[in-house]
Amino acid sequence: MDTTLTDINELNRALHDEVALLLYFSSPSCNVCHILRPKLMDALEKEYPSIGRYHADISLTPEIAAQFQVFSAPTIIVFFEGREFIRKGRALSVDGLLQEIKRPYELMTS
Numbered sequence: 001m002d003t004t005l006t007d008i009n010e011l012n013r014a015l016h017d018e019v020a021l022l023l024y025f026s027s028p029s030c031n032v033c034h035i036l037r038p039k040l041m042d043a044l045e046k047e048y049p050s051i052g053r054y055h056a057d058i059s060l061t062p063e064i065a066a067q068f069q070v071f072s073a074p075t076i077i078v079f080f081e082g083r084e085f086i087r088k089g090r091a092l093s094v095d096g097l098l099q100e101i102k103r104p105y106e107l108m109t110s
Helices: 008-017 031-047 062-067 094-109
Strands: 020-026 052-057 075-080 083-088
Touching: 008 020, 008 052, 008 062, 020 031, 020 094, 031 052, 031 094, 075 094, 083 094
Parallel strands: 020 052
Antiparallel strands: 020 075, 075 083
16 A cells, blocks of 8 residues: 655655655544545556555654645645655545646656
């Protein structure tokens, strides 16, 4: 499914090592997070298996949220070659996000 990050160093290594990465920020009190995360991670695994999938709980790892100026959950950030490419907040569609990822993913994997 995805890897839950426990500190900022893990994320920095992942950003360095992964060509593409999705970072999902959640919090324990976010009901949307609990429903959306499995749907999104399953869809990514099927559509874009080369994208690294990571999760950060903003209540347990506030330094990661602070580094990326994440103030609400869910927040999803997609990185290509270590640089932020897409950022989505509360109102997002799994299908819409997958469409936004399509072109850079195809360029990356071709």
